[in-house]
Amino acid sequence: MVRFDSVQKSYDGETLVVKNLNLDIARGEFLTMLGPSGSGKTTSLMMLAGFEPATHGEIYLDGNPINNVPPHKRGIGMVFQNYALFPHMTVSENLAFPLQVRKMNKSEIEARVKRALEMVELPKFGSRRPAQLSGGQQQRVAVARALVFDPKLVLMDEPLGALDKQLREQMQYEIKHIHESLGVTIVYVTHDQTEALTMSDRVAVFNDGVIQQLSAPDMLYEEPQNSFVAQFIGENNKLTGDVVEVNGGECKVRLPDGTELVADKVNVKGVGDKTTISLRPERVEIVPTDSHQNQVQGKIEELIYLGDHIRIRMNVCGNDEFVVKVRNRGERWDLKVGDSRMIGWSLKDCKALDAVA
Numbered sequence: 001m002v003r004f005d006s007v008q009k010s011y012d013g014e015t016l017v018v019k020n021l022n023l024d025i026a027r028g029e030f031l032t033m034l035g036p037s038g039s040g041k042t043t044s045l046m047m048l049a050g051f052e053p054a055t056h057g058e059i060y061l062d063g064n065p066i067n068n069v070p071p072h073k074r075g076i077g078m079v080f081q082n083y084a085l086f087p088h089m090t091v092s093e094n095l096a097f098p099l100q101v102r103k104m105n106k107s108e109i110e111a112r113v114k115r116a117l118e119m120v121e122l123p124k125f126g127s128r129r130p131a132q133l134s135g136g137q138q139q140r141v142a143v144a145r146a147l148v149f150d151p152k153l154v155l156m157d158e159p160l161g162a163l164d165k166q167l168r169e170q171m172q173y174e175i176k177h178i179h180e181s182l183g184v185t186i187v188y189v190t191h192d193q194t195e196a197l198t199m200s201d202r203v204a205v206f207n208d209g210v211i212q213q214l215s216a217p218d219m220l221y222e223e224p225q226n227s228f229v230a231q232f233i234g235e236n237n238k239l240t241g242d243v244v245e246v247n248g249g250e251c252k253v254r255l256p257d258g259t260e261l262v263a264d265k266v267n268v269k270g271v272g273d274k275t276t277i278s279l280r281p282e283r284v285e286i287v288p289t290d291s292h293q294n295q296v297q298g299k300i301e302e303l304i305y306l307g308d309h310i311r312i313r314m315n316v317c318g319n320d321e322f323v324v325k326v327r328n329r330g331e332r333w334d335l336k337v338g339d340s341r342m343i344g345w346s347l348k349d350c351k352a353l354d355a356v357a
Helices: 041-049 091-101 106-119 135-147 165-182 193-199 217-222 227-232
Strands: 002-010 016-025 030-034 056-061 076-079 153-157 185-190 202-207 210-215 237-247 250-254 260-265 274-279 294-305 309-316 319-327 340-345 350-353
Touching (some): 002 041, 016 210, 030 041, 041 076, 041 153, 041 185, 091 135, 106 135, 135 153, 165 193, 193 217, 202 227, 210 217, 210 227, 227 237, 227 350, 237 260, 237 319, 260 274, 260 294, 309 340
Parallel strands (some): 030 202, 076 153, 153 185, 260 350
Antiparallel strands (some): 002 056, 202 210, 237 274, 250 260, 309 319
């Protein structure tokens, strides 16, 4: 459906904001561009929309080059963070506007507006103006307007950024369900990794103008390919050390305090390499047994009760920001700040990664 072919973007002719982007997006896919501010994700979306020209390379839509096609002729729906609704128009008039621009007849416009309002569960709000709607309702109208003319592709730029947490989560599911029911191709930009994991078929993680990893959400979380992705996606414990032994897909890593750990060798090259070990807090157990390949002593620095789990911050191997998440099973806890406890984790949950390229 969409292809970026060696696309680059520079605003000043010197610094590349997007560096040699090659990306294929399938028809009907929900692809999220995820990354911190300045990573190139929004610029990539704006080039696809036609609001920014590519400095180098070509963008294709349905197999056709579109670099020289103006935005209004690309057949793309767009949802912005600030909704961009016309305040002087009613909801129905806002939805009718893109249809009138396309010179559709009145009966067709009325039918499409009615269908779009029903799709976002606002069938009785057509006569209201945007100012008479809540933030969530305005966002629904913005989504409906992007979909009302049956675009080939819908682009969403941080569309839920202005909503509160509960409404934001609700809208994530609603947009996901709309995508599933219509089968439209969506390219979504966000810096919120939970949003990306919740909604997407695939996620492209951007940093410094380069896609660091392009994967399904579960693979992104379970199998990060470098330290940046591991740190950016979800909470993560980071331990740095030197590779002292390599055995097939495993390696032994010596930490600065002398502790040796075994880890899944993801992209370290060999003995002598510096490496960063990535370990998810929920994969660590407070263990009384010898069942784990990695076991170390840790001192409890902080206990935080969070309802469904207990967050335990510990000092482990000289790192006092090491976090363990323990599921709340309704048991009474005999843990307290200052306690020393043995903790452990399996080799497969412990990823030896190099620094980001």
